[in-house]
Amino acid sequence: MKTMKRYLLIFALLLGAVCSYAQNTTTDFVVLDQSAPNLSQLQTQFAGQPNVFLNDNNKPAPYIIAAVLEGKQVVDLHLYAATQPGVINFGSTVITPVTAGNYSEYFIKWKNNVNGKVVVHSTSVFTTAQGAELKALLIQLTGLDFITP
DSSP: OHHHHHHHHHHHHHHHHHHHHHHTOOEEEEEEETTOTTHHHHHHHTTTOTTEEEEOOSSOHHHHHHHHHTTOOEEEEEEEOEEETTEEEOSSOEEOTTTGGGGHHHHHHHTTTBSSEEEEOOSSTTOHHHHHHHHHHHHHHHSSEEEOO
16 A cells, blocks of 8 residues: 555656646747738738737837747747848847847847747848848847747
8 A cells, every 4th residue: 555655646746747847848939020021921820829929019129029028938939020131120120230239138138038049030131241240249149049940
């Protein structure tokens, strides 16, 4: 009988650990900016998903993203916005190697909530010398890896 109780206790402890882990698991988070190419298609693609945010705010995008992420733990942060080499255009906020430092207090906050990397959905943003400079600066400001798919 003692052996059975011991097994039940061990099972209960393991079950509790698994449940605790499941409650703390993270998921990806998607930010769609109003400037994103094919925005309506993206909205349809992500419709009804709880970890998607449409940024149509006039406040600086790094601030808005930091505020939306607060209290969440996400694996990867996916950003959809208009881009060109060395530039992420969040509608009301243009992030370049020259302007990125203006938003450093917000970029720093991203690291508190993102466990993985930041995926900028663009084929050109980190191309060219200005793109490489932007990527290095964003990595420095956030402590996160920035990639493109």
